[in-house]
Amino acid sequence: MSVARTQPAEAELAAAGAGDEDAFARLVEPYRAELHAHCYRMLGSVFDAEDALQEAMLRAWRGIGRFEQRSSLRSWLYSIATNTCLTQISKRPKRVLPIDYGPAADPHVPPGEPVVESVWLEPYPDDVLGLEDGYAAPEASYEQREAVELAFVAALQHLGANQRAVLILREVLGFSAKETAAMLETTVASVNSSLQRARAAVEERVPEQSQQQILRAIGDEDLRQLVSRYVDAWERCDVEAFAAMLSAEATFAMPPLATWYQGREGVSKWARGSPLSGDWRWRTVFTRANGQPALAFYAWDEAAHAYLPFALNVLTFDPSRNVSNVTAFIVRSTESTNPRAYERFPDQAADTGRLAGSFGRFKLPARLDA
8 A cells, every 4th residue: 555645625724834733743744653663663662653653743733834735745744853953963872773772692601681771662552553564655665564573664774864764765765866855955866866875785784584474475364373382381381382483583672672682592591590480470461563483471479469561572584484583572660770680570560761762662461361
């Protein structure tokens, strides 16, 4: 499905330009979900994307009276949103995943203290926010959900800000080189040069096949069975069954912990001594994040006599239907300065901000009763 590029009705545009807030809201509402996704791709954070979109809408509201339809309303809004994001990027560090933050840990070594600064990518609730399937425009090279996959968004964060903007505008959103140059106030030659470098850098970091391609090849029914096997292994604390589902080079990361583990043997050794040791009981709720299957993990809490949110696990599959990566976005407190506290992270209280940012945004239950 591609986004229709229609100009707004003259009466609606005139009303918005005259200060009619309802008319302005009607003009921009059809673009809100895709603009939010754009800001997320640029910034790697749902929280930052919401701030950027709010600021962009404010700028658009203030400038709508000067919109002269020399470009489409869509490209005008994207120009504002992109430049708003570029301003944000200049003021803060890039967002990453643990595998880009440091080397894999020894599986015999428990995780250390978390990194509590805002350096981590955040999971994206594309279904909840209304991101559509297919391409944003006929000229786009990436599907909309391909372009929010964790590997793709992580790769984008390694690009310079302008290269990131060029690649998204050209390859994800389908704007022409001329339109992109106008948005970024540069030349077509500069856009083309930036795009060439950005393509090469991203292709080095993303798998040959996207998750959308792999998931279509697996099919819905087989995917349900794979996820059910994965859940069953965790609920039974069956390390062998869990390990059997991993690819040889699988990774398991747990932001806000910088620690991550690599390889079937390494991940399973760590799991045997920690989450699958039998010290904790798990339940899950299936959801989707970043265009990928995800599981909301709940850990049993004796005092609450219920399963409480622990982490949102985003699963990545390889073409052989093995789990090649798990990114578990943990929502428990990071207040303790004792590294041993994170050896038993499920025993920590919830962090209200992370809980709202993951489970809340994904509209997941606040608890699961026994």
